[in-house]
Amino acid sequence: MNSPLISPRVLKGFRDTLPNMMLAREAILETARRVYRTYGYTPIDTPALEYSEILLGKGGEETDKQMFRFADQGERDVAMRFDLTIPFARFAAQHLQEIGSPFRRYHMATVWRAEKPQKGRFREFMQCDFDTIGTDSNAADIETLLVINDLLEAIGFERFTIRINNRLLLSGLLDQFGLEDQATGLLRALDKLAKIGPEKVLAEMTERTTARPEQAERILALCRAQGTPEELLAEVEPQLTGSPRGEEGLARVRELFAVVQSAGLPAGRVTLDLSIARGLDYYTGTIYETFLDDLPGIGSVCSGGRYDDLAGLFTKQRLPGVGASLGLDRLLAAMEELGQIESASTPAPVLMTVFDASRINDYLLTARRLRNAGLCVELFADEKAIGKQFKYADRRGFQLVVIAGPDEFAAGSWQVKDLVTGDQSTVADADLVTFVQQAIRPS
RNA sequence: GUGGCUAUAGCUCAGUUGGUUAGAGCACCGGAUUGUGGUUCCGGGGGUCGGGGGUUCGAGUCCCCUUAGCCACCCCA
Known part of the structure; x- marks a missing residue:
């Protein structure tokens, strides 16, 4: 056939x-x-x-x-x-x-x-x-x-x-x-x-x-x-x-x-x-x-x-x-x-990870909040281990990864990790947009 | 359009004078590591050897055709 x-x-x-x-x-x-x-x-x-x-x-x-x-x-x-x-x-x-x-x-x-x-x-x-x-x-x-x-x-x-x-x-x-x-x-x-x-x-x-x-x-x-x-x-x-x-x-x-x-x-x-x-x-x-x-x-x-x-x-x-x-x-x-072409294959500097699929609404809406502030954000669309999501972010050339699991949701905060420097910060939900805006390197 | 060189895994390449089941590094996937990538270690998938025809007991290897890449001419970004 x-x-x-x-x-x-x-x-x-x-x-x-x-x-x-x-x-x-x-x-x-x-x-x-x-x-x-x-x-x-x-x-x-x-x-x-x-x-x-x-x-x-x-x-x-x-x-x-x-x-x-x-x-x-x-x-x-x-x-x-x-x-x-x-x-x-x-x-x-x-x-x-x-x-x-x-x-x-x-x-x-x-x-x-x-x-x-x-x-x-x-x-x-x-x-x-x-x-x-x-x-x-x-x-x-x-x-x-x-x-x-x-x-x-x-x-x-x-x-x-x-x-x-x-x-x-x-x-x-x-x-x-x-x-x-x-x-x-x-x-x-x-x-x-x-x-x-x-x-x-x-x-x-x-x-x-x-x-x-x-x-x-x-x-x-x-x-x-x-x-x-x-x-x-x-x-x-x-x-x-x-x-x-x-x-x-x-x-x-x-x-x-x-x-x-x-x-x-x-x-x-x-x-x-x-x-x-x-x-x-x-x-x-x-x-x-x-x-x-x-x-x-x-x-x-x-x-x-x-x-x-x-x-x-x-x-x-x-x-x-x-x-x-x-x-x-x-x-x-x-x-x-001349080796001047970057290998990054994403136009977005920020990856919103999905740690807990049952909180998908929080991830979707927060990504949207960041976008409304003019940031380019991709939401990871598969239910995969957080390690995989990091690996994906790294391969594609994302700069920042935003993470929230049960601990963060309980505390009303987010983790923001810079993949280039390795720095990771705990950021209150209300401060997230400002923090991410400041963490983005001008390119 | 004319002439020359080349084609082996996604990429870069080994593969002896034609001779068993075609290899490596990187990349990819999985595991070590059930809240963290990039480093390290272990494992795995992936090739009708660009395609077609021929020579030969036997072709990745030799010959012809074809497709594509590169180089020169021509021209040009």
């Missing part, structure tokens, strides 16, 4: 999330929401599924986008969103009248990419985007940097580096060489510097673009230069005089670092790295990449940049903007590898 069992499994690149990881994820989402709001970013949402033509854009380079794409039941050509930027472009074009300009939004949602999975790279993952559109102001670029910094700090990181570059510097340089039209290929090669080394970058530059070897060497030499932002800028400056784009880039980067300095960010937190370029074509100005100092190999956990025109595919209205995206799942993978 037994039907064959279906083997429980999930698709390649897709994963279940267990309680301890989910608690960590929710904590980060809450933090991101808080930080974004302090800068005035407002929340929006868009559909997970869109017409393929929207997501593909004009180029229709599906192979590059790696989208999950299929025909729906009405034979519409549809696809799962692979980032939050394209949907935002469509959204902005469609709702410009309602949202006005400039406009700041954050959007924290799941995206899907049919790529081959690797560590920190999944087919379903969550991004936490924030963008400011409708302004060319450098102030927006600088605030974007500050958001990234505040966000990582608020999540609890101290050792991370935000690498900054500005496409205008490179564009200015290329203007001088007459290589403007080779920008994409050159930048893509340059972006790999840290990974494949200067020789291979040079080779790729000369093989895949029309740049002559000596030009490629000049570009590479400038971008590889080491030093403080001021030193680097001083070094590039002579190469850019006369190029409007280059000079604007210089001014914007200088202004940004001036703020970084006066804002008192830790030394080395923000660096100028002329070699980072981002493979994406659409960045035109400031570029951001964020690396964890303790785990740089996992890649950038928060990246973004300035673009000239977000919604050019969908409207004639020009919408310049700047923004970045926190890669939540990549960050969580990094935190897990």
Whole structure:
């Protein structure tokens, strides 16, 4: 009579999330929401599924986008969103009248990419985007940097580096060489510097673009230069005089670092790295990449940049903007590898034990009293020996256990034990709420 | 999508040139400890060796396919 069992499994690149990881994820989402709001970013949402033509854009380079794409039941050509930027472009074009300009939004949602999975790279993952559109102001670029910094700090990181570059510097340089039209290929090669080394970058530059070897060497030499932002800028400056784009880039980067300095960010937190370029074509100005100092190999956990025109595919209205995206799942993978994910699997710090099942009313009502005071309390739901209940509390990561047996009921009191310190106190029923509130460690 | 490495208990891994009933640590459950976890001691459950096919007297071990993970390319959070 037994039907064959279906083997429980999930698709390649897709994963279940267990309680301890989910608690960590929710904590980060809450933090991101808080930080974004302090800068005035407002929340929006868009559909997970869109017409393929929207997501593909004009180029229709599906192979590059790696989208999950299929025909729906009405034979519409549809696809799962692979980032939050394209949907935002469509959204902005469609709702410009309602949202006005400039406009700041954050959007924290799941995206899907049919790529081959690797560590920190999944087919379903969550991004936490924030963008400011409708302004060319450098102030927006600088605030974007500050958001990234505040966000990582608020999540609890101290050792991370935000690498900054500005496409205008490179564009200015290329203007001088007459290589403007080779920008994409050159930048893509340059972006790999840290990974494949200067020789291979040079080779790729000369093989895949029309740049002559000596030009490629000049570009590479400038971008590889080491030093403080001021030193680097001083070094590039002579190469850019006369190029409007280059000079604007210089001014914007200088202004940004001036703020970084006066804002008192830790030394080395923000660096100028002329070699980072981002493979994406659409960045035109400031570029951001964020690396964890303790785990740089996992890649950038928060990246973004300035673009000239977000919604050019969908409207004639020009919408310049700047923004970045926190890669939540990549960050969580990094935190897990760094041992920063707590093992606790309960959101409640307090376990109400049931010592005497005949007094269940007292336990239920007292737990409720604690909850009404804003505390998170789980009632142990099985009739098991008190030792088992303690063990359960310990395994799940509860901080406090509340106990009452015949002696306590006779005396009108409770026992409250802190599992972390081992301290146990007798507390009068009337004082229980206050006592528990004070015993909870802020976390 | 292309190429490479890997898959043994919930987790991390042993398992000799193919040869009896596949092991350990941690985790889990029970007991020592019928009002107290985390330490200690004792005991227990749990594996068709990822799945399918083949070679062989005999396959965890060799071959093919498949699924998944990891790495490189590509791209990117």
